[in-house]
Amino acid sequence: MRAAIILGICLAALAAVPAEAATTYPLTLNNCGMDITVPKSPARVVAIKSTATEMLLSLGLADRIVGIGFQDGPLPDTLAAAGRDLKVLADKVPSSEVVLGTEPDFIYGGWESNFAGDAVGERPMLSRLGIASYVAPAACRTVKPPKLSFDGVFGEIAEIGAIFDVENEAAALVAAQSAALGAVVPDARGLTAVWYSSGTKAPYVGAGNNAPAMIMDALGLANVFGSVDDGWISANWEAVADANPDVFVLVDSAWNSAAQKKKLLAENPVTSRLDAVIHTRYLVIPFPASEAGVRNVPAVVDMARQLKALSFDTAP
Amino acid sequence: MSWPARTIAYLALWALLLASVTIAVTLGPAGISAGDAWGTIFHHLGLRADPPLSPLRDAIVWELRLPRVVAALGVGAGLALAGTVMQVMTRNPLADPYLLGLSSGAALGAVIFLLMGAALLMPLGAFLGSLGALALALLVAALLGGATPSRAILAGICIAALASAATSLLIFWSATGDSYREILNWLLGSLSGTVWSDAALVVVALIVCAPVILLSGRGLDAFAFGEASAASLGIDVARLRWTLLAATALLTGVMVAVGGAIGFVGLVVPHAVRLAVGSRHRVLLPASMLVGAIFMLWSDTVARSLFDPRELPVGIVTALVGAPAFLLILLRYRRIT
Numbered sequence: 001m002r003a004a005i006i007l008g009i010c011l012a013a014l015a016a017v018p019a020e021a022a023t024t025y026p027l028t029l030n031n032c033g034m035d036i037t038v039p040k041s042p043a044r045v046v047a048i049k050s051t052a053t054e055m056l057l058s059l060g061l062a063d064r065i066v067g068i069g070f071q072d073g074p075l076p077d078t079l080a081a082a083g084r085d086l087k088v089l090a091d092k093v094p095s096s097e098v099v100l101g102t103e104p105d106f107i108y109g110g111w112e113s114n115f116a117g118d119a120v121g122e123r124p125m126l127s128r129l130g131i132a133s134y135v136a137p138a139a140c141r142t143v144k145p146p147k148l149s150f151d152g153v154f155g156e157i158a159e160i161g162a163i164f165d166v167e168n169e170a171a172a173l174v175a176a177q178s179a180a181l182g183a184v185v186p187d188a189r190g191l192t193a194v195w196y197s198s199g200t201k202a203p204y205v206g207a208g209n210n211a212p213a214m215i216m217d218a219l220g221l222a223n224v225f226g227s228v229d230d231g232w233i234s235a236n237w238e239a240v241a242d243a244n245p246d247v248f249v250l251v252d253s254a255w256n257s258a259a260q261k262k263k264l265l266a267e268n269p270v271t272s273r274l275d276a277v278i279h280t281r282y283l284v285i286p287f288p289a290s291e292a293g294v295r296n297v298p299a300v301v302d303m304a305r306q307l308k309a310l311s312f313d314t315a316p
Numbered sequence: 317m318s319w320p321a322r323t324i325a326y327l328a329l330w331a332l333l334l335a336s337v338t339i340a341v342t343l344g345p346a347g348i349s350a351g352d353a354w355g356t357i358f359h360h361l362g363l364r365a366d367p368p369l370s371p372l373r374d375a376i377v378w379e380l381r382l383p384r385v386v387a388a389l390g391v392g393a394g395l396a397l398a399g400t401v402m403q404v405m406t407r408n409p410l411a412d413p414y415l416l417g418l419s420s421g422a423a424l425g426a427v428i429f430l431l432m433g434a435a436l437l438m439p440l441g442a443f444l445g446s447l448g449a450l451a452l453a454l455l456v457a458a459l460l461g462g463a464t465p466s467r468a469i470l471a472g473i474c475i476a477a478l479a480s481a482a483t484s485l486l487i488f489w490s491a492t493g494d495s496y497r498e499i500l501n502w503l504l505g506s507l508s509g510t511v512w513s514d515a516a517l518v519v520v521a522l523i524v525c526a527p528v529i530l531l532s533g534r535g536l537d538a539f540a541f542g543e544a545s546a547a548s549l550g551i552d553v554a555r556l557r558w559t560l561l562a563a564t565a566l567l568t569g570v571m572v573a574v575g576g577a578i579g580f581v582g583l584v585v586p587h588a589v590r591l592a593v594g595s596r597h598r599v600l601l602p603a604s605m606l607v608g609a610i611f612m613l614w615s616d617t618v619a620r621s622l623f624d625p626r627e628l629p630v631g632i633v634t635a636l637v638g639a640p641a642f643l644l645i646l647l648r649y650r651r652i653t
Contacts, residue, residue: 198497198498199497199498200498200509201498201501201502201506201508201509202501202506202508202509202627204497225625228625228626233625233626234497234501234626234627235625235626235627236345236508236620236624236625236626236627237380237508237509238344238345238346238376238380238381238620239345239346239624239625241346241372241373241375241376241380242345242346242347242373242376244372268511269375269379269511270372270375270376270379270380273371273372273375274372
């Protein structure tokens with residue numbers, strides 16, 4: 001962990017050295033198994049999902065966004081002002097025609113499935129129309145991404161910085177996030193945790209290789225499902241009960257809020273007997289911060305504060 | 317089948333059922349020994365004074381595994397029984413318990429309740445939905461000029477198509493984030509999250525409906541030759557048909573409400589059992605129930621423990637096993653006829 005942080009700081013420093021760095025266009029890069037060419041800094045961008053929108057806003061690119069869709073929740077306070085006047089194309093994934101109607105030159109999708117034929121449109125089709133498409137690297141399915149680390153998250157920030165020729169802003173953001181992350185002291189109490197994302201009959205939980213694993217690792221929590229090589233899985237309540245975690249991480253979303261999860265855990269005859277439920281040891285994270293993006297580091301900082309406030313005097 | 321052979325077959329099936337239950341409650345992601353698992357059950361049945369396990373592990377056996385085992389047995393028996401009845405009443409080998417739009421109606425009801433934020437009341441929604449679909453199908457059939465089996469099937473197909481379209485539309489319209497995942501799992505058929513009240517619902521439905529069907533064995537034998545032949549044998553065809561239809565619908569509605577539309581059990585088990593014991597319903601019906609229960613119990617045990625710590629919807633297991641089994645049965649039939 002510490003090595004990763006130091007590496008992150010070094011990378012940030014490296015990126016910050018050529019202060020007047022500028023992107024040479026056309027820029028070609030491989031994104032999620034597809035070569036894309038960006039002829040000039042994109043001027044008309046459509047962002048699908050909160051992670052994409054928040055990345056662009058964090059780099060000061062609000063004026064490039066011509067439309068957003070499928071937002072998972074409200075913007076964080078730090079970005080609310082910048083994103084106040086964005087045009088919402090659709091609450092769900094906007095259709096291809098709606099997106100093309102905005103005449104975009106760049107589409108940024110938080111999930112690869114946003115580029116399905118019945119969603120925004122297939123990537124090769126968009127490419128033929130001269131529109132570059134970009135899938136958040138951690139959400140790529142065509143090519144299995146490496147286990148997510150904060151360097152991976154910072155890599156996405158740097159890549160977007162290069163695409164939009166805002167390297168300095170990207171480097172500054174990475175430097176600030178590295179510093180914030182470096183100030184977090186991982187919990188040393190040897191606690192175990194289950195990342196409860198959604199689901200009632202079978203819990204959908206964070207597994208070993210995506211944002212949940214990365215965040216729990218940074219907090220010093222041992223992920224009960226960390227050995228499963230996947231981002232999230234439909235787990236089974238017996239496996240959760242058997243592990244009897246010290247802490248539950250509850251993902252707070254509009255469709256399955258943290259309050260609903262607390263109620264379910266407290267009322268179920270089995271989960272109500274878990275130590276974390278008896279002693280109400282919960283950490284809460286807003287859904288948009290629970291997928292790879294610019295809100296991961298602030299979430300770690302916030303959850304480290306929540307974790308510090310929890311008492312473990314009675315058990316384990 | 318002669319009576320000694322029949323008795324031996326019944327005894328063998330009951331023994332297999334008991335052995336299956338004995339083993340199934342000891343299997344699961346949590347490492348609990350067979351002795352402790354049974355000690356816990358004996359404790360709750362009042363046969364043992366102190367619990368062998370901590371309250372949490374006690375709950376794993378008594379609140380997670382056992383209700384699921386009971387529900388799986390009941391759902392398997394119920395679906396196999398309902399499938400047998402539907403096949404003979406419609407004289408259609410492709411019939412299954414979901415024929416009259418029951419499962420599609422149930423899915424619609426469940427999705428409506430889920431999207432209203434009442435995930436825990438999904439069984440009630442499913443039950444109301446299946447009854448609604450059945451009532452509509454029979455009403456349409458009656459409007460077509462009397463509810464004969466073929467009209468009921470056609471009406472059922474219409475209602476099923478309408479209900480599925482409405483379900484898809486609702487999911488498309490209102491599923492946010494990843495809430496569709498829960499719906500998809502349920503649509504595939506799943507017993508995960510089964511609690512004692514679900515298991516009790518299944519058992520009560522069986523106690524109410526199964527005797528009605530089991531006691532109609534002779535009538536069903538006559539039905540196999542067509543309604544006219546049945547009538548000529550002195551059977552009140554209309555009354556028997558409505559009684560059986562009502563019992564089957566109630567049974568199926570409850571099974572779908574608890575487990576979703578678990579496929580292939582109600583289709584394959586009756587065929588397999590018929591191949592083994594013949595088509596006399598006094599033997600076929602109870603044997604189908606036993607085989608359905610055993611098949612379902614093992615499917616669910618695989619679904620909940622083989623991919624530890626993941627959970628697989630049991631409908632995938634029943635289809636994976638059921639589809640090839642159905643093919644084998646078809647090949648056997650071909651050789652016989």
